[in-house]
Amino acid sequence: MTLSNPYQAYQRQAVTTSKPEELTNMLYQGMVKFIRMSKMALQTNKLADSHSxxxxxxxxxxxxxxxxKPGYAMSDSLLSLYNYMNSRLIExxxxxxxxxxxxxxxxAVELSETWATAIKQKAND
Structure with a gap:
């Protein structure tokens, strides 16, 4: 019998019960985390970890x-930014x-902070 990792169970629960705007915030935070981890791995010459x-x-x-959602100016702008960020990550x-x-x-940090601010403002309305 294997026991589930409580942290993984918590993460799974958080994802399945979160609102869409909260999920987007989690994605931004995750992206920041993985970029920082990639940088740290590079700085310690752990190239395989950095790649991952x-x-x-x-x-x-x-x-x-x-x-x-296609057809919105904001979506088009974000798509351009995301594509740029992706190409830079590849490079x-x-x-x-x-x-x-x-x-x-x-x-990524700017997107995360802006999104978190928008969520707070929406909650206060």
Whole structure:
């Protein structure tokens, strides 16, 4: 008999019970986390780990792209930004370049903070 990891069970519960805007916030936070982990792995010469974390950040961007609703100006702008970020993550992964990861992290942090602010404002309305 195997016991479930309580943290994984908590994460699964959080995802299945969250509102769409909260899920988007989780994705942004996850992307920031994986970019930072990729940078740390690069800085300690753990290239395979950096590659793995970078791919996870790219997967999150792919999920964010899928959630966009076409035909809206905001969606079109976000799509352009997400595609740019993804191409930069690919380049950072190929070149093993921390500076490029810093750039993408900046965008990800800004998106995460902006989204969190929007959620708070919506809750106060």
């Amino acid at each position: 974390y970078n791919l996870k950040a790219q997967d999150i961007l792919s999920e964010l792209i899928v959630t966009l 950072a992964n190929m070149r093993k370049n921390v500076e490029i990861l810093d750039e993408v992290e900046g965008f």
